[in-house]
Amino acid sequence: MNTVLAIINGFRLTLRHFFKRPVTVFYPERRRDVSSRFRGLHSLARDEEGLEKCVGCGLCAKICPSFAIEVMAAENTECDRHNNTERYAARYVIDIGRCIFCGYCVEACPTEAISMTPRYEMADYRRDSLFYTKSRMLPDAGEAVQQCAQKDATTAAGRLREEGSPWREDHISVRGHGRSRGGD
Amino acid sequence: MFEFVLIALVKSVVVLVALLLMVAYLTLMERVVIARLQVRVGPNRVGPFGLLQPIADGIKLLLKEDVIPAQADKFLYVLAPALSFGAAFATFAVIPFGDTVVLWGRRIPLGIADVNVGLLYVFAISSLGVYGIIFGAWASNSKYPLLGGLRASAQMLSYELCLVFSVVGVLMLSDSVSLSDVVAGQSKVWYVCLQPVGFLVFLMASFAEVNRLPFDLPEAENELVGGFHTEYSSMKFAMFFLGEYGSMITTSAMITTLYLGGWRGPFFPPVVWFLIKVVAFLFFFIWVRGTLPRFRYDQLMKFGWKVLLPVSLANILVTGLVLACIG
Numbered sequence: 001m002n003t004v005l006a007i008i009n010g011f012r013l014t015l016r017h018f019f020k021r022p023v024t025v026f027y028p029e030r031r032r033d034v035s036s037r038f039r040g041l042h043s044l045a046r047d048e049e050g051l052e053k054c055v056g057c058g059l060c061a062k063i064c065p066s067f068a069i070e071v072m073a074a075e076n077t078e079c080d081r082h083n084n085t086e087r088y089a090a091r092y093v094i095d096i097g098r099c100i101f102c103g104y105c106v107e108a109c110p111t112e113a114i115s116m117t118p119r120y121e122m123a124d125y126r127r128d129s130l131f132y133t134k135s136r137m138l139p140d141a142g143e144a145v146q147q148c149a150q151k152d153a154t155t156a157a158g159r160l161r162e163e164g165s166p167w168r169e170d171h172i173s174v175r176g177h178g179r180s181r182g183g184d
Numbered sequence: 185m186f187e188f189v190l191i192a193l194v195k196s197v198v199v200l201v202a203l204l205l206m207v208a209y210l211t212l213m214e215r216v217v218i219a220r221l222q223v224r225v226g227p228n229r230v231g232p233f234g235l236l237q238p239i240a241d242g243i244k245l246l247l248k249e250d251v252i253p254a255q256a257d258k259f260l261y262v263l264a265p266a267l268s269f270g271a272a273f274a275t276f277a278v279i280p281f282g283d284t285v286v287l288w289g290r291r292i293p294l295g296i297a298d299v300n301v302g303l304l305y306v307f308a309i310s311s312l313g314v315y316g317i318i319f320g321a322w323a324s325n326s327k328y329p330l331l332g333g334l335r336a337s338a339q340m341l342s343y344e345l346c347l348v349f350s351v352v353g354v355l356m357l358s359d360s361v362s363l364s365d366v367v368a369g370q371s372k373v374w375y376v377c378l379q380p381v382g383f384l385v386f387l388m389a390s391f392a393e394v395n396r397l398p399f400d401l402p403e404a405e406n407e408l409v410g411g412f413h414t415e416y417s418s419m420k421f422a423m424f425f426l427g428e429y430g431s432m433i434t435t436s437a438m439i440t441t442l443y444l445g446g447w448r449g450p451f452f453p454p455v456v457w458f459l460i461k462v463v464a465f466l467f468f469f470i471w472v473r474g475t476l477p478r479f480r481y482d483q484l485m486k487f488g489w490k491v492l493l494p495v496s497l498a499n500i501l502v503t504g505l506v507l508a509c510i511g
Contacts, residue, residue, distance in 0.1 A: 007476070014221045014475045022225045 034118045039101045041119040042094055044137045045112065052082045052138065053113035056089035060105035060114055068098035069105060089134065096122050097130040187290075195296050196277070203273055207429045208238035214429075214470050221474035242422070250418040253324060260323035265416065265423035268316025272430030274309045278302040279437045280364045282447050282454040294447075294455065295364065302363040303355065306438065307348055310393065313431060314340045317395075317412045320424070324415035332411025335401045335481060342488045343392035343399075349496035350385035353503040354442050367446035376443040379503070383443045385496045390435045392488065395428065396469055398476040399484060436465035 025032050034040070045053045056073030074090035082088035105114055124130055212227065212234065219226030227234040252261060282294030299305055314337060321333020355361055357378060358369035369375075376383045392399035403411035410416075413424045440446060440461040449457035479487065 010475045011471065014471065017223050018217070018220050018471075020223050022220065023223050024225045 034120070036118075038118045038120070039103045039116045041096065041117050041122055042099075042105070042114055042132065042137055043117050043139070044092065044114055044134060046139060047083070051084065052088055053111045054089045054092065054109075055083065055085045055111055055113070056087045056092075057110060059108040059110065063104045063108040064099075065102060065104065066098045066100050068095045068100075069093070070095075092134040092137075094132045094137070095130060096132050097127065191290070191292060192296060195292075199276060199281075199296055200273060203276060203430060203433060204426070206433055207426055208242065210429050210433065210466060211241065211425075212238050213466065214473075217467065217470045218474050221471065245422040245425075246419055248418040250420065251415070253326065253415050255325040256415070257323040257325065260319045262420070264316050264320030264323060265420045265427070266316075267319065268313055268427035269423040269430070270427075271309050271313035271316060272427040272434060275306050275431070275434040276437065278305050278363055279434070279441055280367055280446060281437070281458045293364070298362060298364045300360075300362045303351060303361040303366075306363075307344070310431070311344060313427070314344075316424075316427065320416065321412040324412075326415050328408045328410070328414045329412050332401075332403065332408045332414070336395065336412055339392055339399065339401060339484060339488075340395075342485065343389045343492070346385055346488060346492040346496050347389040347393055349493065349500060350382045350389065351442060352496075352500045353379045353382040356500075356503050356507055363441055363446075367441060367448065370445040370448060374443060374445040379443065379499070381495060381499045382503075383439075385492050385499065386442070387439065389488075389492060390439065391469075391472065392484070394431045394435050394469075396432065397473040398479050400478060401481055401484060432466060432469055433462065436462045436469070439465055 047053050056071055058071040058073065061067075061069040061071045070091065070093045071089050072091035073087045076082055076086060076088055101116070103116060106116055122130070215237075216226035216234070227237045230236040230240045252258060277296045278299050280293065280295035280298065284291050284293045286292070317336045317340070318333050321329040321336065324330070354366060354375050357375060358366045360366065360369075366375075391397075395401075395403060401411075403413070408414070413421055416424060437458075440458065444461050447454035447458040449460075452460070
């Protein structure tokens with residue numbers, strides 16, 4: 001008898017659901033609001049003067065559990081000045097195809113240079129567009145910085161900083177963390 | 185004679201086309217209803233309200249590669265889907281779906297054939313449908329289909345027994361195995377009121393007969409991959425699919441005819457009433473799928489032999505006693 005009642009109850013429940021409004025969000029036309037703490041694509045920050053907050057310490061690369069971040073630091077020079085500290089990130093690449101969006105890099109950053117945005121649509125047709133370089137994650141610089149940037153395009157550091165060279169084994173040593181790469 | 189053949193031919197073509205269309209849209213209905221039962225929306229992208237979805241599915245299936253396993257028994261492998269498909273639709277031949285209509289001065293009964301052994305024909309054909317599944321399972325020469333096929337044969341044979349026994353009550357009331365007589369016998373009172381127990385047994389047994397949840401053990405996708413049709417692809421798979429949904433429709437039509445007064449009903453024309461009742465039962469089939477989990481195999485056999493069969497036998501006994509006392 002109990003079984004029969006349970007079955008009838010089940011039928012009542014599913015029929016109630018039948019007349020409910022579906023919870024489906026029609027995705028490409030509408031998008032769900034994400035939580036304010038959503039961990040999406042990374043972004044790099046500038047300070048009030050328009051200088052880069054990143055000092056190229058590489059802590060984010062070191063803590064990254066999926067080895068998705070590559071940082072190459074260089075010295076700031078008189079004309080090639082990116083911030084008021086000694087060093088800056090000449091090359092900063094996140095392989096978003098490897099990233100697991102854990103947010104450890106954000107926690108590790110001592111200067112709060114890296115943060116995560118709510119952007120979650122990062123699918124692409126080409127693998128190399130999954131490498132997010134500094135220029136894709138930094139907001140536009142102020143004018144003063146841009147003038148200087150034109151000059152340093154000729155310097156060695158400037159050439160290095162430009163995106164392009166995809167992930168290569170020999171870059172790993174540059175990242176400078178002592179962990180082995182597991183079974184990779 | 186020529187006229188008789190022609191009328192029968194036209195009727196069969198019309199019914200077959202209508203059935204195939206119904207099957208196509210039954211798949212859409214199933215997906216949408218299941219979705220709504222789960223508070224989703226279901227397919228709605230192909231055409232307005234997803235109405236072209238069955239056509240897209242059909243084209244996709246047709247264009248798929250047709251694989252025949254190297255070790256398969258080719259003859260049986262090809263025969264099986266055809267059997268399962270044919271048996272599902274052949275049943276409809278004896279089901280009356282409307283009153284006699286007068287067209288161009290001729291009286292045409294709606295129903296392809298009014299055979300005087302109608303019910304026996306239905307059960308004979310639906311037993312043939314089991315062969316489609318067993319042949320397909322055996323001919324695939326593969327583990328999962330074989331297991332699915334063994335389950336299918338045991339399940340369908342034991343539930344067919346209950347199916348037939350539960351109908352005996354109806355036959356005793358209508359005094360005939362012709363389905364049009366059964367419908368005629370329900371002009372005053374539907375047999376569902378006189379045979380509630382028989383109706384319930386028939387309903388449950390027919391779920392097992394068409395391999396629908398909660399009795400879909402021959403397929404059991406989570407344990408047997410796809411059961412008997414694991415190795416099938418392309419149009420052969422589609423034939424099994426058509427057969428399964430076709431037998432869903434014919435079973436609904438049978439329940440309607442045997443217990444719900446067939447095409448009888450007020451206000452609307454008979455064919456409309458018939459369709460309303462059939463679609464209601466199709467909805468019920470889907471509703472059950474959205475509600476009940478699958479039986480375990482031993483539960484299924486126990487339920488069939490220890491519950492349904494004794495109940496249907498008792499139903500015959502009681503019906504006979506009451507008829508004897510009244511008559």
